[in-house]
Amino acid sequence: MMLKKAVRWFLIIMGSIVGLLLLLLLIIRLSINIPVPEVSNTEMLNQNPNIIAENVCQLGNNWIRKNSYDLWEMYVEGDGEERGIIIGKLSKDLIRYQEEVFVQEIQKYISSDAYLGFLRVLVAYFNRNIYKHIPEEYIKEIHAISLSASSEYNIYGPPFLRILNYHAAHDIGHALQNYALIGCTSFALWGEYTTNGSIYAGRNFDFYFGNAFAKEKIVEFVKPTKGYPFAFITWGGMIGAVSGLNIEGLSVTINAAKSDIPTSSAAPVSLVAREILQYASDIEGAWNIAKKRKMFVAESFLVTSAKDGRAIIIEKSPAKIDSFAVKSGKLLCTNHFQSKSFENDSKNLQNRYENATGYRFERLQELVSITNKFNEDSIACILRDLKGLKNQAIGMGNEKAINQMISHHSVIFNPEEKIMWVSTPPDVFQDYIAYDLDIIFDSLAKYPRHTMYIPELTIKGSDFIKTAGYNNYYKYKKLDLQIRQSIKKKKKVSEDKLLNVINYNPDYYKAYSLVGDYYYSQHEFEKAIDLYNKALKKEINAVPVKKQIESKIQTCKKKH
Numbered sequence: 001m002m003l004k005k006a007v008r009w010f011l012i013i014m015g016s017i018v019g020l021l022l023l024l025l026l027i028i029r030l031s032i033n034i035p036v037p038e039v040s041n042t043e044m045l046n047q048n049p050n051i052i053a054e055n056v057c058q059l060g061n062n063w064i065r066k067n068s069y070d071l072w073e074m075y076v077e078g079d080g081e082e083r084g085i086i087i088g089k090l091s092k093d094l095i096r097y098q099e100e101v102f103v104q105e106i107q108k109y110i111s112s113d114a115y116l117g118f119l120r121v122l123v124a125y126f127n128r129n130i131y132k133h134i135p136e137e138y139i140k141e142i143h144a145i146s147l148s149a150s151s152e153y154n155i156y157g158p159p160f161l162r163i164l165n166y167h168a169a170h171d172i173g174h175a176l177q178n179y180a181l182i183g184c185t186s187f188a189l190w191g192e193y194t195t196n197g198s199i200y201a202g203r204n205f206d207f208y209f210g211n212a213f214a215k216e217k218i219v220e221f222v223k224p225t226k227g228y229p230f231a232f233i234t235w236g237g238m239i240g241a242v243s244g245l246n247i248e249g250l251s252v253t254i255n256a257a258k259s260d261i262p263t264s265s266a267a268p269v270s271l272v273a274r275e276i277l278q279y280a281s282d283i284e285g286a287w288n289i290a291k292k293r294k295m296f297v298a299e300s301f302l303v304t305s306a307k308d309g310r311a312i313i314i315e316k317s318p319a320k321i322d323s324f325a326v327k328s329g330k331l332l333c334t335n336h337f338q339s340k341s342f343e344n345d346s347k348n349l350q351n352r353y354e355n356a357t358g359y360r361f362e363r364l365q366e367l368v369s370i371t372n373k374f375n376e377d378s379i380a381c382i383l384r385d386l387k388g389l390k391n392q393a394i395g396m397g398n399e400k401a402i403n404q405m406i407s408h409h410s411v412i413f414n415p416e417e418k419i420m421w422v423s424t425p426p427d428v429f430q431d432y433i434a435y436d437l438d439i440i441f442d443s444l445a446k447y448p449r450h451t452m453y454i455p456e457l458t459i460k461g462s463d464f465i466k467t468a469g470y471n472n473y474y475k476y477k478k479l480d481l482q483i484r485q486s487i488k489k490k491k492k493v494s495e496d497k498l499l500n501v502i503n504y505n506p507d508y509y510k511a512y513s514l515v516g517d518y519y520y521s522q523h524e525f526e527k528a529i530d531l532y533n534k535a536l537k538k539e540i541n542a543v544p545v546k547k548q549i550e551s552k553i554q555t556c557k558k559k560h
Helices: 002-031 080-090 092-109 113-126 136-146 151-156 159-176 269-281 283-292 346-354 356-370 376-383 437-442 468-491 497-501 507-521 523-538 543-559
Strands: 052-054 056-059 062-066 073-078 185-189 200-205 218-224 230-234 245-247 251-256 298-306 310-315 320-323 329-332 411-413 419-423 432-436
Touching: 056 080, 062 080, 062 310, 073 080, 073 346, 080 092, 080 136, 080 523, 092 151, 092 159, 092 437, 136 159, 136 218, 151 159, 159 269, 159 432, 185 251, 185 298, 185 356, 185 376, 200 251, 200 269, 200 376, 230 437, 245 269, 245 356, 245 411, 251 269, 251 523, 269 283, 269 298, 283 298, 283 310, 298 356, 310 329, 329 356, 346 419, 346 543, 356 376, 468 507, 497 507, 507 523, 507 543, 523 543
Parallel strands: 073 218
Antiparallel strands: 052 056, 056 062, 062 073, 185 200, 185 329, 200 411, 218 230, 230 245, 245 251, 251 298, 298 310, 310 320, 411 419, 419 432
């Protein structure tokens, strides 16, 4: 009798919990009501691109082509809706590809369809007011692009909401990486620091979401009905800018800073940067745009302006905004704030001294002080740098290096000449190819068969790609993945593979901690302790990571 009562009460309680969860989900669903724009340009909806050569399509004055470096180049003009329809039609396959690899990467961490569905509802609820913080022009552009999105992923939401939410993924990703922030590096030099006094800006965009995600990059040239023509580096379905230059000689790049985990959405950072590119011609214009937009993460905007003859960093959090400028012609930016309003903030200080950003900033200072006068070639050398402070070998792939070997892209700007150099696949050691915005928007935009970049301005690839060290890194990456999968599946790994993963990258702490993790999984605690101790002797990327390794040693000692 007692057992029956216990079972009955258990079922009642569990049923109540399930009922409450279902009610909560229903309430959440009913509160998600993002208005969907109506399409006015129905004539263009019925137009289809013409295939005029292999990997070259044209629609009116707009086109997309793949160059000899496997970089896609796209030219688009018109208002928001017009651009969106054209982008969707020209890059339909790239949009589908990007969504496919994005979903596949998510599924590596979350294999349950039910849980993915639950998260979809939560993300949609979190972003339910996102449209209120985005200019109508961009809402229309995103919606028009979504008309060409695949229906294959409708389980995760209708195309418009998916594409809209993907624009916030960069921000959410940075917010969730606070405890081991992998961030970007950017800097600007001008005046006495450059060979001709012109402004230069360089940046590595280290937003990594798997090799496949970074494969199909697009260099996009936009001639909007309103605003200034501009160019930026992007991927299928993404209209936000993370690195770009406009025809007025203004460039903008974004660097993540430490944020609290957001509780509600606002304007995605990349769309704020996009608005600056399209509508600002000088630093004051960039500041005014950044100031009026509410954001839900903290970010630095490095803005260089030919009109002002200098650069500035706009630092913005969900609560406040400030700027950082220098009297000299040397402005450096990693992933912490430097302005008066933020420099002594406890979270900012913690980020600077416990994560890789402070170390990387010091390394950037070292490298800039070595050369007296910079041009695009010497700036590329900095962006390719693998070393730590005082040229210490810290292992390839270390987050403390300027070149972390995970860049989605690397880019160099000369705003006064309106030239940008874009890195070519697969990494920053390859050629950087040059685009002249004046030439492209004046003439070449009409001729999609022509070469868009200027071959004679190419920054040649580094000789490092011919070395054993370069090849060994990619062997290391392959073995690293194999060993991680073996640990997950509790499979044996040969001693040769364990030895080689260290030999291929002997200065990198992760090689040793990985082998330590393998021995830990095999209950060979003495060997694990030895490898963890070796890892601690290397340059570790962050204080929390060092503490994790030390904790593993203590656990091994208890179990040994």
